[in-house]
Amino acid sequence: MTTDLLDLPRRSERRRPDANWLLVLPAIVLVTAVLLVPLGQSLVRSVDPPSWTLEHYLSLFTDGVTLKVLGRTAVTAAIVTVCAFLIGYPYAYLMTRVGPRARSLLLVVVLVPFWTSVMARNFAWIVILQRGGPVNSFFEFLGIPGVVPYGNVSGVTIAMTQVLLPFMILPLFSTLGSIDRRLLLAARGLGSSPLAAFWKVFWPLSRGGVVAGMMLVFTLSLGFYVTPALLGSPQESLIAQLLGQRTTQLLDFAGAGALGILVLVTTLLLVAWANRFGGTVSAIGVVATTGSKGRS
Amino acid sequence: MTDTTARTAPAGTPESEAGQPAERRGTQIRLSAVTKDFGLAAPAVDEVSLTIEPGEFMTLLGPSGSGKTTTLNLIAGFETLTSGTIEIDGHDIGRLPPHKRELGMLFQNYALFPHLTVAQNVAYPLRERRVPKAEIAARVAEVLELVQLTGRDHNHPTQLSGGQQQRVALARAIVFHPKALLLDEPLSALDRNLRGALQSEIRRIHREVGSTFVFVTHDQEEAMNLSDRIALFNQGRIEQLGSPEQLYDAPDTLFAARFLGDSNVFELEGGVTGDTTRWEDRAWRVDAATVSRRSGVAERAAVVVRPENLGLVADEKDVPSGANWVRARVRDQEFMGSYRTLQLALGGQERPGRARVSTSDASFAVGDPVVAWWRPERQRIVAA
Ligand SMILES: Nc1ncnc2c1ncn2[C@@H]1O[C@H](COP(=O)(O)OP(=O)(O)OP(=O)(O)O)[C@@H](O)[C@H]1O
Ligand SMILES: [Mg+2]
Numbered sequence: 001m002t003t004d005l006l007d008l009p010r011r012s013e014r015r016r017p018d019a020n021w022l023l024v025l026p027a028i029v030l031v032t033a034v035l036l037v038p039l040g041q042s043l044v045r046s047v048d049p050p051s052w053t054l055e056h057y058l059s060l061f062t063d064g065v066t067l068k069v070l071g072r073t074a075v076t077a078a079i080v081t082v083c084a085f086l087i088g089y090p091y092a093y094l095m096t097r098v099g100p101r102a103r104s105l106l107l108v109v110v111l112v113p114f115w116t117s118v119m120a121r122n123f124a125w126i127v128i129l130q131r132g133g134p135v136n137s138f139f140e141f142l143g144i145p146g147v148v149p150y151g152n153v154s155g156v157t158i159a160m161t162q163v164l165l166p167f168m169i170l171p172l173f174s175t176l177g178s179i180d181r182r183l184l185l186a187a188r189g190l191g192s193s194p195l196a197a198f199w200k201v202f203w204p205l206s207r208g209g210v211v212a213g214m215m216l217v218f219t220l221s222l223g224f225y226v227t228p229a230l231l232g233s234p235q236e237s238l239i240a241q242l243l244g245q246r247t248t249q250l251l252d253f254a255g256a257g258a259l260g261i262l263v264l265v266t267t268l269l270l271v272a273w274a275n276r277f278g279g280t281v282s283a284i285g286v287v288a289t290t291g292s293k294g295r296s
Numbered sequence: 297m298t299d300t301t302a303r304t305a306p307a308g309t310p311e312s313e314a315g316q317p318a319e320r321r322g323t324q325i326r327l328s329a330v331t332k333d334f335g336l337a338a339p340a341v342d343e344v345s346l347t348i349e350p351g352e353f354m355t356l357l358g359p360s361g362s363g364k365t366t367t368l369n370l371i372a373g374f375e376t377l378t379s380g381t382i383e384i385d386g387h388d389i390g391r392l393p394p395h396k397r398e399l400g401m402l403f404q405n406y407a408l409f410p411h412l413t414v415a416q417n418v419a420y421p422l423r424e425r426r427v428p429k430a431e432i433a434a435r436v437a438e439v440l441e442l443v444q445l446t447g448r449d450h451n452h453p454t455q456l457s458g459g460q461q462q463r464v465a466l467a468r469a470i471v472f473h474p475k476a477l478l479l480d481e482p483l484s485a486l487d488r489n490l491r492g493a494l495q496s497e498i499r500r501i502h503r504e505v506g507s508t509f510v511f512v513t514h515d516q517e518e519a520m521n522l523s524d525r526i527a528l529f530n531q532g533r534i535e536q537l538g539s540p541e542q543l544y545d546a547p548d549t550l551f552a553a554r555f556l557g558d559s560n561v562f563e564l565e566g567g568v569t570g571d572t573t574r575w576e577d578r579a580w581r582v583d584a585a586t587v588s589r590r591s592g593v594a595e596r597a598a599v600v601v602r603p604e605n606l607g608l609v610a611d612e613k614d615v616p617s618g619a620n621w622v623r624a625r626v627r628d629q630e631f632m633g634s635y636r637t638l639q640l641a642l643g644g645q646e647r648p649g650r651a652r653v654s655t656s657d658a659s660f661a662v663g664d665p666v667v668a669w670w671r672p673e674r675q676r677i678v679a680a
Contacts, residue, residue: 185374186407188394190468191424196395200420204411 046257056258073239077221088168155231168213175209322351322508330380342532358529400469408453415449421472476508548588560649580620590679598680605674606651621669
């Protein structure tokens with residue numbers, strides 16, 4: 001009797017998903033064109049199509065250079081991550097505790113290096129860090145000569161930490177800001193000293209943000225190219241420089257492809273592993289969307 | 297305190313003495329001239345003095361912003377005193393940090409730790425006190441049984457309903473045998489039925505653990521339901537202190553009369569002279585026992601009559617001898633289920649008032665002139 005009435009909404013419901021698909025189509029096309037196609041090409045080239053060989057992968061482990069650089073890159077990325085965390089956590093905590101005006105100011109301060117051009121920022125660091133620069137002079141004034149964090153990994157670490165700080169601070173800020181502070185009062189009332197309340201309540205609740213921020217900073221650190229090239233030294237190159245060298249100087253696309261895939265797989269495994277420690281899927285989303293931008 | 301009514305012993309005392317003589321964990325909490333000034337126009341808590349007896353269920357009742365939470369936070373140690381002293385069993389705790397005060401606290405939003413299970417939440421205060429593991433397990437099980445949540449140990453708080461979450465919070469707040477339990481509107485986030493159920497639960501647990509409870513609410517019904525005594529707060533001060541019966545039957549001030557229950561209010565111009573007073577053209581008899589001392593020192597006074605004490609007759613000739621009366625008009629009526637409420641316009645000024653009649657009583661219709669009367673001993677002269 002009322003089949004018509006019942007059918008009407010169903011028909012329109014059926015149509016809706018189709019329309020939605022059309023809306024995401026441009027995005028899908030774009031992602032395929034700029035991400036999946038090049039990735040597929042790298043993958044194909046890495047096995048050297050006519051000969052279909054894994055030799056390029058094998059040589060990564062046997063050439064004596066790749067593993068060393070990869071290890072150095074990982075250690076640098078780890079140090080940057082720890083430094084960013086040590087600065088970022090108290091900073092983000094402070095941001096949750098001040099008024100809205102001070103908070104905006106703190107946010108701008110952290111984002112300024114992010115908004116400046118890569119070149120300008122790195123050359124500014126050269127001026128500051130080089131022999132005879134303010135840092136060198138300051139330590140000499142203190143009676144500690146020879147502190148020149150330029151032309152080696154320490155300068156690279158400093159500059160990378162600075163530009164990656166927002167990626168640590170922003171997820172931390174949103175996580176710390178959403179923690180109900182009355183939980184700390186409750187903990188105090190239940191017998192916890194302020195320090196114990198922090199360790200047993202605030203810290204566990206902030207862990208999601210910590211994992212997200214650390215993952216972002218670490219994975220982005222792996223891809224830095226300009227900063228190590230300008231502030232570091234060829235003797236201490238990082239993985240992105242090795243990649244650049246293979247593609248632009250040696251024209252060894254197969255070797256570069258294999259190296260690229262190795263880095264990608266390592267990163268994805270790492271993200272998957274970190275996700276088990278409370279890092280959210282959204283953090284991976286942020287990694288994916290900002291990853292290209294981080295190669296500075 | 298300016299309260300005139302006699303300081304009776306807390307109603308809970310005799311009962312619990314009979315029930316469980318040894319288990320008297322309650323402590324005395326004494327506030328002396330406690331003041332908290334946030335630097336606003338008026339202090340949030342203004343020279344409050346209050347002695348809460350061991351094992352007593354004391355409710356801090358009052359409108360929003362009257363300083364109830366601030367008072368409770370001062371006791372808990374979450375706020376610092378501007379002046380005054382707070383003693384627990386005679387020891388000044390004013391400078392003790394909250395985690396050394398050994399007081400349990402229940403919050404409106406439960407404040408359960410979301411990263412811990414029910415059992416871990418309840419175990420938290422015991423862990424902080426380095427209680428041995430086996431004993432922790434036993435005490436957690438025991439207290440979860442007390443709040444009727446056995447078997448939910450491994451759930452996370454978000455998997456529980458609001459009422460269950462508040463039970464967990466209650467278990468967590470009493471498991472370490474605190475000197476007293478402080479409750480800040482613990483039921484106001486719950487729906488009406490659940491609130492009723494948890495009220496009786498809280499009453500039962502108060503009886504069973506026998507410790508001192510300080511309960512904050514702005515719900516007068518809840519306060520009357522639960523309390524041994526009520527401290528009625530108004531603008532950072534205690535307006536009146538007494539048992540629920542005292543506050544309802546013998547309010548000292550117009551504020552108290554209006555805050556607890558319905559009242560018919562006749563604001564007096566001349567005050568009380570001897571055993572009579574005047575309101576409009578009427579002269580009323582005054583029973584000395586019904587005059588609150590506050591009304592004597594106040595500039596203005598008012599006669600207050602509860603709706604259930606008001607009788608209605610058609611003509612002044614029908615008013616019983618010795619009763620006070622006033623002419624009125626029926627303005628509207630409400631069916632309340634077990635009774636009807638007639639809304640009245642009292643006297644020439646047509647002051648709003650109300651009377652209660654039985655549902656079967658159809659003597660008066662809307663618009664009818666009536667005479668409202670009451671016995672002089674059923675009225676109360678309060679400070680306005
Ligand atoms: N931390 C604070 N800083 C400044 N003013 C405060 C603070 N806490 C409370 N106040 C003020 O103190 C007064 C009393 O607040 P309090 O929270 O004690 O009221 P309350 O009786 O608990 O009210 P409610 O029923 O709304 O919870 C209010 O005017 C409030 O604005
Ligand atoms: Mg409050």
